[in-house]
Amino acid sequence: MYYDDPSTWRSTNWLGIQTAKCPLDLWIFQEIIAETRPDLIIETGTHLGGSALFLASMCDLVGGGEVLTIDIVADPERPQHPRVSYLLGSSTDPEVVEEATRRADEAERVMVILDSDHGEPHVFEELTLLAPLVTPGCYLVVEDTIVNGNPVLPDFGPGPGEAVARYLSLEPSLFVVDRNREKFHLTFNPGGYLRRIGN
Ligand SMILES: C[S@@+](CC[C@H](N)C(=O)[O-])C[C@H]1O[C@@H](n2cnc3c(N)ncnc32)[C@H](O)[C@@H]1O
Numbered sequence: 001m002y003y004d005d006p007s008t009w010r011s012t013n014w015l016g017i018q019t020a021k022c023p024l025d026l027w028i029f030q031e032i033i034a035e036t037r038p039d040l041i042i043e044t045g046t047h048l049g050g051s052a053l054f055l056a057s058m059c060d061l062v063g064g065g066e067v068l069t070i071d072i073v074a075d076p077e078r079p080q081h082p083r084v085s086y087l088l089g090s091s092t093d094p095e096v097v098e099e100a101t102r103r104a105d106e107a108e109r110v111m112v113i114l115d116s117d118h119g120e121p122h123v124f125e126e127l128t129l130l131a132p133l134v135t136p137g138c139y140l141v142v143e144d145t146i147v148n149g150n151p152v153l154p155d156f157g158p159g160p161g162e163a164v165a166r167y168l169s170l171e172p173s174l175f176v177v178d179r180n181r182e183k184f185h186l187t188f189n190p191g192g193y194l195r196r197i198g199n
Contacts, residue, residue: 002186003152009188012050015057017079019050020115024184026054028193029141032111032181033058036138038065040107042100044091044126045116045143046071049078055113056083068103070096071116091116092125104133115143120158120166127167131174134196140175142192150190164191173198 002008002022012019019026033041033055041055052069059065060083070087078086089096091114104110112134114126123142134140145161147153168175174196181193 003146003188014050014054015079017050017053018048019054020047021051021054022186022188024186025188028181028184028187029055030058032139032141032193033065034062036109036111037062038107038109038111038138040103040109041065041067041111041113042104042130042133043067043069043113043115044071044130045069045114046073046075046078046086048075049084049086051113051115052084052086053079053081056081059083066103066107068100070100092122092129097129100130101133108135109138110135111138111140113141113143114160118144118147118156118159120160120162123160123163124166127163131167131171131194134175136196136199138196139178140194140196141189142194144188145190145192146188161191164194 009022046069052067055067067084070091072090074088110133112130131140142160142164147156147159150161175194176197177191178193178195
């Protein structure tokens, strides 16, 4: 009901910019950022820039951190914020991955949020290329694991949830699924909050 209603996540704004998220997940982001203090948050899928602005605002409040947000679409109307840098290109393009890796190498604590193309092959490729940038103790968030009948959009086909399952079956020792981050029960990311444990 929440997912299908156009007045919920499609009409959610942060400081006036549309942010395609459930506010309960944004609150969880706030808790993760306050606890783990990432120096760098890499987000794939910028859209209008609302989530990047939200992340930058959280960094302002905790007094540290930068946001690198990646999208295949350029949009000069996106909000400007000193902590946010926009990177144009596909999140799996070698030059984009190289730049994200360069920025991650300069940071002590790195968080990654995957919210671009939600097809399983793309998310799995993002996981292969970008999940290793997450530093131990920090979080990898795979967004919209609810699609493909989990429980919304039953006809979506394999998506982020299936990509996480494949990735974890191949890399079982790098991350644990942190079910505590689903404590509000309503989340778009069931099984998608992953905490890095291994090196
Ligand atoms: C779900 S929206 C992102 C929503 C945004 N994070 C928010 O919360 O407001 C998905 C975005 O991913 C972008 N996208 C699609 N394929 C992509 C790719 N291969 N690499 C990077 N971005 C991609 C789309 O252009 C779109 O803006």
